[in-house]
Amino acid sequence: MVDLGSDRLPVAVIGAGPVGLAAAAHLAERSVPFVVLEAGDAAATAVQAWSHIQLFSPWEFNTDPAARRLLAAAGWEEPDASALPTGGDLVKQYLQPLAELPALASHVRYGAEVTAISRLGIDRLRTADRDAAPFVLRMADGEEVLARAVIDASGTWRQPNHVGANGLPAHGEKDAAAWINHGLPDVFGADRDQHAGRHTVVVGAGHSAANTLLALAELADTAPGTTITWAIRGADPAASFGGGSDDELPARGAIGSGLKMLVETGRVTLAANFRTHAVRRLGDDPSRDQVELVSRALDGTERSVTADRVVAATGFRPDYRIVDELRLELDPIMSAPRALAPLIDPNQHSCGTVTPHGYRELAHPEPGYYAVGMKSYGRAPTFLMLTGYEQVRSIAAALAGDLEAAQSVELQLPETGVCSVTAGGEALALRLGLTKDQHEQLLHVTAKHLGTSATASDAVLSAATELGIDQTAALQLAAYAADMFDAPGASGC
Incomplete structure (x- = not known):
């Protein structure tokens, strides 16, 4: 028999990435029962997918205080706070040791994919006794897990945005999927043969696009015939160059400065005002044949770029289908909690100017459900791990009944304005x-x-x-x- 007393059920944390494991660390410190449900076969599987990428934020901004305390008690040697880790470093030196700690390891379940969440015996329409009913998390294998609360740190990695400029898939995009890489390809490793000596079009204007463009330019130095086009929807790439030397994260500023120079010297061809409307295959073999990206302007005129490969550095979006039976209040623009949305709007904020926020801003009409980390930001691309760590610290305090600590939200983020x-x-x-x-x-x-x-x-x-x-x-x-x-x-x- 399962004891349905809500105070005796665990808190279910979805995802064993940086923010999910931080949530587990804070719950463990407060002796709040929890279970971590990870769809992959190891901790931080999404981070492992971009293990070759170097972060522009140093170690001091990438580790959680509660996690550090637990690791230190087990004899962990903390990395140099000012060093810049790669995704692989983050996993090997921090996330994997954290997941293996006795305080966490026995509570982490791998290969545990959550496919739906509801309340025990209650659908979204019923209000009576709703708050007292436990959450039911249905797994891919049909098993159901009961929980007193849910911290959804499942992220957005498995839900990339489309190449189409209007947010919809471009015409022909699905059929051309074999020519398109999403996220951050490893152009010096596993994906080298797809790009060396070939023409790559990078679509997108964020840091992922900048990282890929810089890597491709370095590849071009040793692989003759490697050419690069950068397709952006806007007329001016200046926003992608960032704060340059005025950025408080020097590596982030350096990325923008380097990208600016590559464009100005012609190492990267800029296709501005390029709004991808269609992707046309020019053959059937992605290892040999090409695709054509077609941009359609508002007046109907078209222009195109032909490429061997396309990198869709267009960001990611949250998937809320698993919580369709819960009562959520999402901002209609950001797809973030309504109270959080104006604090993270990328039209107004960079990742370094986000207002500190915690359990109150992340709450929904469904008590006890919190989306955190990248998922909490919806469509906004301005998330930093440090923000997620403060989110789960506040939520863990609230779940432990320490409302004073939960409401005391503090966050010091690096922003533009300091030269070094x-x-x-x-x-x-x-x-x-x-x-x-x-x-x-x-x-x-x-x-x-x-x-x-x-x-x-x-x-x-x-x-x-x-x-x-x-x-x-x-x-x-x-x-x-x-x-x-x-x-x-x-x-x-």
């Missing part, structure tokens, strides 16, 4: 595969060239050439130097 020459240069050098010694040598040789160069950018290019640094790396370093030293007011940083 050394940190920014080191961050970019690290991303480009240079050692600290190589970076210091580059600074020394650059100083030698400053007196005879027209700009700081030219000085870095000359120094990089002298030291044998590849052209793409030199261009990106030069772009960051130009942002730092050539921009008006830079001397005051």
